[in-house]
Amino acid sequence: MSFEQKLLENVLQQISMGIVILDQDCRICFWNEFMQINSGEANAIDKSIFDVFPDLPRSWFKKKIDTVYTIQNMAFTDWKKRPYVFRFPTSRPMTGGLDVMYQNATFSPLTDEKGEVTGVLIMITDVTEVAEQTLQLEQLTARLEHEKQEQKKLIVKLEEAQNQLLQSEKMAAIGQLAAGVAHEINNPTGYVYSNMGSLGHMVNDLLAVIEVYEQQFEKVGDAAVRDAVNKAKEEYDFDYLKEDLVTLVNESKDGIERVKRIVQDLKGFSHVGESDWQLADLHNGMDSTLNVVWNEVKYKAEVQKDYGDIPRVQCIASQINQVFMNLIVNAAHAIEKQGVIKISTGLQGDMVFIRVSDSGSGISTENLNRIFEPFFTTKPVGKGTGLGLSVSYSIVQKHHGRMEVTSKPGEGTTFTIWLPVTQPEEEAGEE
Amino acid sequence: MFTRDQLDALQEIFNIAMGQGANRLARLIETFVVLSAPKLYSLKSQADPELSKRLGDTPIIATRQSFVGPLRGEVVIFFGMNGANELAELMGYSQDGGDAQRIKEELILDVTNILVGACITGLSQQLNFTKSSFSTPGLLVEGKTVAEALENQRLPQDSEALLVEIQFKIEAHAFFCELLICIANESIATVVTAVDKLLKGV
Numbered sequence: 001m002s003f004e005q006k007l008l009e010n011v012l013q014q015i016s017m018g019i020v021i022l023d024q025d026c027r028i029c030f031w032n033e034f035m036q037i038n039s040g041e042a043n044a045i046d047k048s049i050f051d052v053f054p055d056l057p058r059s060w061f062k063k064k065i066d067t068v069y070t071i072q073n074m075a076f077t078d079w080k081k082r083p084y085v086f087r088f089p090t091s092r093p094m095t096g097g098l099d100v101m102y103q104n105a106t107f108s109p110l111t112d113e114k115g116e117v118t119g120v121l122i123m124i125t126d127v128t129e130v131a132e133q134t135l136q137l138e139q140l141t142a143r144l145e146h147e148k149q150e151q152k153k154l155i156v157k158l159e160e161a162q163n164q165l166l167q168s169e170k171m172a173a174i175g176q177l178a179a180g181v182a183h184e185i186n187n188p189t190g191y192v193y194s195n196m197g198s199l200g201h202m203v204n205d206l207l208a209v210i211e212v213y214e215q216q217f218e219k220v221g222d223a224a225v226r227d228a229v230n231k232a233k234e235e236y237d238f239d240y241l242k243e244d245l246v247t248l249v250n251e252s253k254d255g256i257e258r259v260k261r262i263v264q265d266l267k268g269f270s271h272v273g274e275s276d277w278q279l280a281d282l283h284n285g286m287d288s289t290l291n292v293v294w295n296e297v298k299y300k301a302e303v304q305k306d307y308g309d310i311p312r313v314q315c316i317a318s319q320i321n322q323v324f325m326n327l328i329v330n331a332a333h334a335i336e337k338q339g340v341i342k343i344s345t346g347l348q349g350d351m352v353f354i355r356v357s358d359s360g361s362g363i364s365t366e367n368l369n370r371i372f373e374p375f376f377t378t379k380p381v382g383k384g385t386g387l388g389l390s391v392s393y394s395i396v397q398k399h400h401g402r403m404e405v406t407s408k409p410g411e412g413t414t415f416t417i418w419l420p421v422t423q424p425e426e427e428a429g430e431e
Numbered sequence: 432m433f434t435r436d437q438l439d440a441l442q443e444i445f446n447i448a449m450g451q452g453a454n455r456l457a458r459l460i461e462t463f464v465v466l467s468a469p470k471l472y473s474l475k476s477q478a479d480p481e482l483s484k485r486l487g488d489t490p491i492i493a494t495r496q497s498f499v500g501p502l503r504g505e506v507v508i509f510f511g512m513n514g515a516n517e518l519a520e521l522m523g524y525s526q527d528g529g530d531a532q533r534i535k536e537e538l539i540l541d542v543t544n545i546l547v548g549a550c551i552t553g554l555s556q557q558l559n560f561t562k563s564s565f566s567t568p569g570l571l572v573e574g575k576t577v578a579e580a581l582e583n584q585r586l587p588q589d590s591e592a593l594l595v596e597i598q599f600k601i602e603a604h605a606f607f608c609e610l611l612i613c614i615a616n617e618s619i620a621t622v623v624t625a626v627d628k629l630l631k632g633v
């Protein structure tokens with residue numbers, strides 16, 4: 001062996017990559033120290049590569065060798081697609097997270113002077129270090145991506161919460177406005193009401209006096225006087241006047257009584273200064289609410305009440321009334337022409353339920369899952385904000401209750417609110 | 432840019448080179464391989480709208496491999512998304528376990544290596560260049576359209592490129608791909624000179 005050959009042999013043995021030369025039958029013609037150390041096989045020369053590495057995928061490896069022979073071209077393997085060609089222990093046994101040596105391999109044809117392929121040179125590069133880092137980076141990227149998605153979801157939730165907050169602020173503002181208006185109307189309504197009462201008595205008294213006049217009038221003999229009075233009576237349609245005066249006064253009394261009740265209910269509904277937890281009679285709340293929204297309901301539905309025996313419930317009454325309002329208005333909207341809205345209440349254990357059923361158009365199954373989503377509405381543009389039920393839902397949740405819905409398209413929908421009679425202590429104290 | 436004559440000459444060279452490539456591929460997988468005559472297009476750059484027009488907006492897998500030597504450049508190959516599975520069996524991937532996606536990708540890279548090798552080696556032989564060396568083939572993009580694939584690549588906007596359209600059928604399975612051979616600017620002159628020399632010799 002010449003000096004150059006020795007040097008070359010030495011270089012091949014020492015180089016820190018795997019060098020294997022195979023013939024067409026996959027017999028090992030040469031391999032260097034790197035291969036020997038990592039495989040632990042001392043006498044590999046002339047053995048079949050499949051004997052030395054029994055778990056080598058045979059048909060794939062054979063094809064790779066054939067490729068180099070027939071195409072007379074290089075072939076490659078990439079650790080990303082195939083982590084290793086030869087199963088060697090990892091080059092980072094202590095600090096690494098992988099248990100095998102990741103490898104890139106190059107298969108090169110060795111040709112003689114005639115250009116015929118005489119062997120395949122396999123070069124194995126240890127890329128465990130790079131693989132570790134790349135895999136870690138990939139994990140990190142995946143984790144970041146996951147966190148990003150979570151944050152996206154959170155942002156959506158936050159937006160929803162903010163919108164609900166806006167909506168409840170709006171409702172609170174409307175409530176205050178209504179209360180203000182109710183208060184302003186309350187005084188004039190008060191004295192008109194009391195005046196109407198007096199007026200009623202006075203009209204009756206007046207009519208009694210006139211009755212006496214009438215009786216005395218019969219006795220008057222002067223034809224001129226009788227003519228003048230009868231003429232005046234006819235001209236002003238005295239008989240009708242007499243009848244209508246009483247009716248008008250009674251109707252006005254009735255009217256002002258209704259104004260008074262609505263003002264009272266409006267005050268009750270908005271509960272100015274009562275955004276605190278209190279023990280409230282839900283039946284009162286429901287009746288007030290029904291009065292406030294009566295206009296929406298009266299032409300559409302007959303309201304059937306089936307109130308059970310329920311105790312006073314610890315709640316924020318104005319908010320619960322808002323929930324009632326949403327449910328009643330929705331029920332009325334669901335009824336196209338004429339229908340029935342049933343309202344029933346009851347007590348089960350320490351929970352009360354308020355059930356609002358309508359005989360309306362119902363909700364399709366695909367929409368049923370979405371009705372509590374903010375901004376989800378099937379009403380025409382401008383009719384609904386899509387916030388009513390989502391706000392109701394969050395109010396009920398805040399009260400540690402729950403909301404249930406069942407619906408059959410074409411038959412109607414039933415909403416049931418379950419509320420605990422008393423709130424868990426720490427929560428009620430906070431509000 | 433190449434002249435008409437130069438393109439014709441290159442067309443012939445690729446005919447021979449790809450014929451050899453198909454022959455080798457057939458011998459390797461021991462199946463009859465039909466190769467259409469490659470069609471050559473000269474592109475001003477990889478971002479040429481012609482490329483998007485030719486490949487349409489169907490999703491593709493694109494691979495790349497570099498070649499160095501007297502010829503320097505890169506080949507980008509666009510494959511259709513399907514048709515790889517049957518080939519996988521022929522290439523000896525069937526008994527080898529692992530997930531289908533990884534096998535498919537490795538196979539595509541193997542085919543890339545074979546095609547690029549045949550193409551560039553053939554070109555070098557015909558032009559009397561010394562042998563080229565190749566880098567490991569790599570996956571460029573997957574499941575995007577050509578336009579999307581090229582969008583985010585930092586491709587030089589002014590380099591010459593040859594689009595070689597080849598179509599090969601293996602038994603009943605049509606396997607379709609486009610080779611984009613991008614020759615680095617400094618090698619273009621070498622190619623032009625060699626082609627001219629060849630033309631004069633005819």
